[in-house]
Amino acid sequence: MIYFDNSATTRVSTEAAETALRYMTEQFFNPAAAYTPAVRLEKEVNAARARLAAAFRADPSELIFTSGGTESNNVALSGTLAARRDKCRIITSAVEHPSVYEPFTAMKSEGYDVVFIGVQPDGRLNEKEFSEALTANTGFISIMHVNNEVGAINDISSLYRIAKEKAPNAVFHSDGVQAFIKQPAVNCDMYSFSGHKLHAPKGVGGLFVKRGVRFAGGQLGGGQESGLRSGTTNVPGVMALNAAAADYVKNREEYTERMFAVKKRLFENLSRIRDVRLNGPAVEDGAAYILNMSFLGVRGEVLLHSLMDKGLLVSTGSACAARHRGKNRILNAMGVTGERQDGAIRFSFCPDNTGEEADTAAQLIEDSLNILRRFRRR
Amino acid sequence: MERVILVRYTEIHLKGLNRPFFEAKLIENIKGALRGIHCKVHREQGRIYVTEISEDRFDEAMERLKKVFGIHSISPALGVDKDWNCVVETAFSLMEKQVAAKPDLSFKVFARRSDKNYFMNSDEINRELGHLVLEKFPTVHVDIHKPEVALSVEIREKAYIYAEEIPCANGMPVGSAGRAMLLVSGGIDSPVAGYMMAKRGLNLSAVHFYSYPYTSERARDKVVELTRLLSAYAGPIRLHLVPFTDIQMTIYDNCPDKETTVIMRRLMMEIAEKIAVNDGARALITGEALGQVASQTLESLCVTDDAVSMPVFRPLIGFDKDEIMDYSRRIGTYDTSILPYEDCCTVFVPKHPVTRPEVADIRASEEAVDFTELVEKAMEETETLIVKASDPKLI
Numbered sequence: 001m002i003y004f005d006n007s008a009t010t011r012v013s014t015e016a017a018e019t020a021l022r023y024m025t026e027q028f029f030n031p032a033a034a035y036t037p038a039v040r041l042e043k044e045v046n047a048a049r050a051r052l053a054a055a056f057r058a059d060p061s062e063l064i065f066t067s068g069g070t071e072s073n074n075v076a077l078s079g080t081l082a083a084r085r086d087k088c089r090i091i092t093s094a095v096e097h098p099s100v101y102e103p104f105t106a107m108k109s110e111g112y113d114v115v116f117i118g119v120q121p122d123g124r125l126n127e128k129e130f131s132e133a134l135t136a137n138t139g140f141i142s143i144m145h146v147n148n149e150v151g152a153i154n155d156i157s158s159l160y161r162i163a164k165e166k167a168p169n170a171v172f173h174s175d176g177v178q179a180f181i182k183q184p185a186v187n188c189d190m191y192s193f194s195g196h197k198l199h200a201p202k203g204v205g206g207l208f209v210k211r212g213v214r215f216a217g218g219q220l221g222g223g224q225e226s227g228l229r230s231g232t233t234n235v236p237g238v239m240a241l242n243a244a245a246a247d248y249v250k251n252r253e254e255y256t257e258r259m260f261a262v263k264k265r266l267f268e269n270l271s272r273i274r275d276v277r278l279n280g281p282a283v284e285d286g287a288a289y290i291l292n293m294s295f296l297g298v299r300g301e302v303l304l305h306s307l308m309d310k311g312l313l314v315s316t317g318s319a320c321a322a323r324h325r326g327k328n329r330i331l332n333a334m335g336v337t338g339e340r341q342d343g344a345i346r347f348s349f350c351p352d353n354t355g356e357e358a359d360t361a362a363q364l365i366e367d368s369l370n371i372l373r374r375f376r377r378r
Numbered sequence: 379m380e381r382v383i384l385v386r387y388t389e390i391h392l393k394g395l396n397r398p399f400f401e402a403k404l405i406e407n408i409k410g411a412l413r414g415i416h417c418k419v420h421r422e423q424g425r426i427y428v429t430e431i432s433e434d435r436f437d438e439a440m441e442r443l444k445k446v447f448g449i450h451s452i453s454p455a456l457g458v459d460k461d462w463n464c465v466v467e468t469a470f471s472l473m474e475k476q477v478a479a480k481p482d483l484s485f486k487v488f489a490r491r492s493d494k495n496y497f498m499n500s501d502e503i504n505r506e507l508g509h510l511v512l513e514k515f516p517t518v519h520v521d522i523h524k525p526e527v528a529l530s531v532e533i534r535e536k537a538y539i540y541a542e543e544i545p546c547a548n549g550m551p552v553g554s555a556g557r558a559m560l561l562v563s564g565g566i567d568s569p570v571a572g573y574m575m576a577k578r579g580l581n582l583s584a585v586h587f588y589s590y591p592y593t594s595e596r597a598r599d600k601v602v603e604l605t606r607l608l609s610a611y612a613g614p615i616r617l618h619l620v621p622f623t624d625i626q627m628t629i630y631d632n633c634p635d636k637e638t639t640v641i642m643r644r645l646m647m648e649i650a651e652k653i654a655v656n657d658g659a660r661a662l663i664t665g666e667a668l669g670q671v672a673s674q675t676l677e678s679l680c681v682t683d684d685a686v687s688m689p690v691f692r693p694l695i696g697f698d699k700d701e702i703m704d705y706s707r708r709i710g711t712y713d714t715s716i717l718p719y720e721d722c723c724t725v726f727v728p729k730h731p732v733t734r735p736e737v738a739d740i741r742a743s744e745e746a747v748d749f750t751e752l753v754e755k756a757m758e759e760t761e762t763l764i765v766k767a768s769d770p771k772l773i
Contacts, residue, residue, distance in 0.1 A: 301720045302592045309591030372592075374631070 002312045002357045002364075006197070007148050007178060007290055007348035013199040013244050020201055020240040031233050032224065045233055048242035055249050057185045058208050064225045065238055066218075068205035069177040070099035072192035073142070075218035075229070076173045076207060077103050080140050080190075081112070082216035088139030089113040091170075093125050094333040095149075100142050100175050101329075117143075119333050122281040123152030130159065134166035141172045145179035145186065149317050149330045149346055150280025151290030153179075156186035171213055177205075181248045182256070182289065189213045195237065199350070200244035204237030255351035260288040262353045267291055269362030273369060279336050279344055289350065294336070295343040295365070298372045303345060306368040312361050315346050379468070380457040381436055382538065383443065385426035388450040389550060403551040404448040410613055411442045414768065422534075423492065429457070440544070445611045447549035447577050453530070455540035460496065465537045466510055469529055472541040476527050477515050484521035485511065491533040503531055547577065552613050555579030558661040558691060559654035561646065562586045562617075564601045564721045567665025567694055569608050569711040570702055574693035575663050576612035583657040584608075584615050584765075585650045587622040588721075596773060597719035602765060603772040607711050610767040618653050619761045622646075625752050632747045636732045639673050641744055644685035649753060651686040653760070661689045667697050672731040681735045717773065 003011070012020075029035075031042035050060040066072045077090070077100075092104045094116045108114045115133045118126045125143055134141075141163055146153050156174045163172050173190035176183075180193030190213065194205035209215050209228070221230030248255065267283050270276050275296040280286055295303055300316035307314055317328050331341045347361070385408065390400040401421060408419050408426065415438060417431040431439050436454070443452050458468050469487075476483060489503035498506065508520060511529065532538040558580045560572040576582055586601045602617065609615045625645055633641050650662055666674045673682075683690055694702055706712040 299720065301594065305591045305594055305720075 002353075002361055004312065004314050004347040004349060004353065004357075004361060006350040006353075007346065008315055009196045009202065010199045010350050011352075012196075012201050012240070013247065015247065016200050016240040016244040019243040020236040023236040023239045027235070029235075031235060032222065041235060045235060045238055048238055051242060052206065052245055053208075055181055055185070055245060056191065056208055059211065061226070062208050062211055064207045064209060064217075064229050065233065066205050066207055066229060067203055067234070068196070069097070069175070069192055069194035071218070072194075072205055072207035073097070073099040073173075073175055073177075074103050076190045076192060076209075077107070077140060077142065079216045079218055079228070080171045080173075080214070081107070083214040084139055086137070086139070087111045087113070088137050089115060089133075089135055090140040090142075091115045091117060091130070091133055091138060092142045093117045093119060093144065095119050095123060095147055095152075095330045096142065096144050097148055097175055097177065100144070104142070113137075119152070121335050122285070123147045123150040123279075123330070123334050124281065125154050125159065127159070127162070131162055131166065134163060134170070136167065136169070138163075138167035138170040141167070141170050142175065143172075144175040145191075146176075146183060146287045146290070147280070147330065148178045148290070149328075150292040150334070151178075151286035152281050153183065153285070153287055156188050160186070160188045171215075178287065178290070181245055181252065182287070190215075195241040195244065198241070198244050198248055200241040201237055204234050204241050206241075251351070256288045258351050259349045259353065260284075262349050262355060262358045263288055263291050263347075265355050266347060266358040266362055267293075269359060270365065273362075273366055277340055279331065279334070279340070289348055291347045291349075293345055293347070294340040295345065295369060296339050298343050298369065300342060300344050302372060303343070303365075303368055306372060307364055310364045310368065312364050315348075316344060317346060380429065380536075381431065381433065382455050382457050383428040383431065383436075383440060384453045384455050384538065384540065385428065385443065386450045386452070386543075387426070387448055388548070390448060391424070400448070400551055400554050403554045404446075407446055407448065407551050407553065407613065408443065411446045412439055415439050415442075442610075444544070444546050446551075447547050447579070447611060448551035448554075449546040450548055451543045451545050453540040453543050455530075455532075455538045457536045457538050460493070460533060460537045462497075465531060465539065466507065468537075468539045469507055469511065469531065470514055472539060473511055473515060473518075473527070473529060476541055477518060480526070481517040483518050483526045484524070485518055485527040485529055486520060486522045486525040487511070487531065488528045489531045489533070493533045493535070496533045503533070507531065547611065549577035550579030552576050552579060552611075553581045557581040557583060557657065557659040558663050559650055559657065559659040560584045560663040561650055561665075562601055562604060563665070564597060564604065564715070564719070565665070566706045566712065566715040567667065567670075567702055569604050569665075569715065570705045570709065571663050571665035571691075571693050572608050573611055573705070573709050573711075575691055576608070580612075580661075580663075582608070582612045582615045582663075583618070583654065583659050585618045585620060585653055587620045587646055587649075589623045589626060590621055592623065593721055594719050596717070597721055599772040600714060600717050600719060602763065603714050604711055605765040606767060606769050606772070607709075607714060609765050611709070614764055614766045616657060617763045617765050619763070620649055620653075620756050621759050622756060625749065625756060628747060628749070628752060633743045635728045636730055637735065637740060637743050638728050639731045640678055640681055640735050640740055643673055643678075643682050644740070644744065645749060645753065647682055647685045647690070649756060651688050652753075652757060654688060661691055662686065663691045663693070665694055665702075666692045667694045667699070667702065670699065672733045675733050677734040677736070681737050681740050684737050684741075714773070 029038040029041050053060045053063045090112050117130045160172050171189045174188045176191045177194045189210045191208040196202040217228030219230050277294040279292040415435045418429045456468050458464050487504045487508045489500040491500045527541050529541050562568045562584045605615050605617045629638050
């Protein structure tokens with residue numbers, strides 16, 4: 001089996017899994033308990049917090065552990081709005097993950113002035129439109145770092161500077177689920193990430209909240225995470241995340257290079273097939289680990305199932321949107337429509353993928369297309 | 379005090395000598411629908427009574443009965459001692475709820491007495507209880523022609539008192555009319571078509587064609603789930619899942635492009651008919667509506683009918699899409715029907731299907747290819763499931 005759907009989730013690394021097991025079966029204590037083994041465990045969690053924070057050039061006190069990307073994205077918005085009472089303007093992009101897009105949409109009916117900014121044909125934010133939308137009463141901004149469907153990379157630090165000039169009171173959040181550690185750290189007020197995109201288990205992630213940002217936090221209870229996110233600390237998850245992240249930090253350059261090589265090789269192979277189009281940024285401009293291509297004349301879903309049967313797992317878009325009907329919101333915003341949208345497939349890689357897999361995958365795709373395109377509407 | 383459910387049926391009353399057969403079938407179906415809930419079901423004087431219902435599942439029993447075809451309406455009733463004071467108190471308690479909802483309601487007392495030894499006759503009960511209710515609730519008034527609330531009292535071995543009549547699914551008891559084979563695609567129409575024919579008393583078998591690997595496992599689960607939702611009305615359904623990819627490939631390789639859809643439908647009908655015979659079904663049911671798409675023009679329907687000798691029931695033939703969607707929402711299949719998975723009919727679609735096919739042309743195109751072995755193979759590889767309402771929800 002060739003797994004090219006690493007943006008949906010990744011295989012948990014052996015080291016991360018063994019770490020989790022150890023903290024489930026041996027060091028299983030509640031780190032908030034009073035006895036010494038628990039106190040030691042709390043220290044380990046905080047050491048992990050410090051290491052993860054360092055990877056984002058942040059202070060450990062600025063990192064809140066959560067259940068993952070969706071919770072982080074939701075609470076970034078709700079916790080910021082709860083800390084300021086006015087019905088301010090809130091700004092996001094048209095191509096965000098549903099865990100940002102849906103909460104923003106819901107805020108419309110709460111009376112907030114919600115603005116969705118369009119994107120360029122390659123999937124990056126339209127900066128002019130963004131700049132024009134910024135106002136003094138803008139309270140919250142959320143712009144994704146790396147787009148999960150096409151791999152477009154936004155220059156978050158630069159957008160942050162623009163935002164601070166024109167909307168100094170706004171809190172600037174970025175969804176970094178597809179970028180954390182894989183991309184160089186950026187400057188912003190809040191940043192979400194998730195463990196399972198980095199070979200850690202599902203159910204653990206985090207939210208960076210820059211010191212001084214007014215943030216009311218999320219769920220109430222025992223006051224864990226500095227009172228901003230109550231709930232018993234997910235020690236096995238956090239420690240496994242720590243292990244997986246440490247490996248990624250250490251090898252980032254090599255991993256990026258390897259994934260870029262796979263991406264380029266697959267792209268070159270596929271470019272030889274007729275009627276294939278690249279969606280999103282040019283291959284070297286996008287993330288090393290996401291490639292989105294359209295195969296004209298076939299439906300993405302049909303091609304996906306055909307490839308699955310041959311042992312290649314890919315996706316037609318975000319797994320979080322696969323159960324939703326209708327057109328692809330992200331490709332629509334990029335102006336990728338019609339036959340090209342119908343035939344879009346996302347390939348996403350991890351450092352374990354190889355060039356040989358890229359060759360085999362391209363061959364399988366060509367075989368499938370040869371069958372499916374026989375039935376093309378003549 | 380005991381809570382019981384009184385079940386009324388209507389159309390069955392029109393039956394003559396066959397009436398006991400229909401009544402027995404209805405009771406059997408009611409027992410089937412209430413399986414797993416402790417209760418007793420018996421018939422008495424043109425009514426069916428469900429008694430000794432486990433108290434914590436009373437509402438569930440009511441919900442399940444609403445989906446049993448052949449039932450006109452049900453009433454949740456209170457069974458109490460025949461002592462007059464007890465009857466009056468119970469009637470008051472029922473009226474209290476109704477008056478709280480609408481203080482100036484109109485009502486009438488409707489008494490029936492099968493215990494002829496009771497100390498009052500029906501008319502006396504009507505007058506006396508009506509009088510007491512008017513005294514107790516001064517805001518209400520009597521309307522004996524069109525009352526908003528019919529406060530009913532039945533004096534039998536116990537007194538049964540009720541004030542509500544809940545309309546149900548009507549129709550004929552499932553199984554009283556034989557068996558037919560429903561072609562299910564996974565869309566909005568076919569479950570509604572199945573519902574309508576089950577409502578006329580048919581037992582259902584169902585057949586679905588899928589194009590593995592080009593259609594998803596979820597598309598298959600969706601069809602199983604739609605069948606499960608339908609079985610809440612129709613009782614257990616035998617669902618046949620037929621692998622159809624090879625046949626589709628062969629059609630598309632060998633037949634004129636614009637005829638592929640109609641030939642595909644003919645082969646589906648042919649296979650459905652063969653399975654129907656094995657299942658003891660005597661007709662086919664489809665969700666087609668005249669003119670909805672190219673394959674549902676009059677000419678196309680004639681060509682599809684030509685592939686089989688069984689009657690083909692199309693209960694939605696005169697319905698608009700909007701009407702079918704309304705029905706689908708009402709019976710609870712809509713939300714599942716619109717889940718967005720490709721099905722075997724959308725995987726390979728010609729851009730310009732023929733809208734006015736001629737039987738002779740289509741037969742000629744079809745005869746150019748030998749489908750016999752492929753059809754046999756598809757039937758051999760068909761998977762059959764018995765789908766019941768009590769199965770776990772799949773998607």
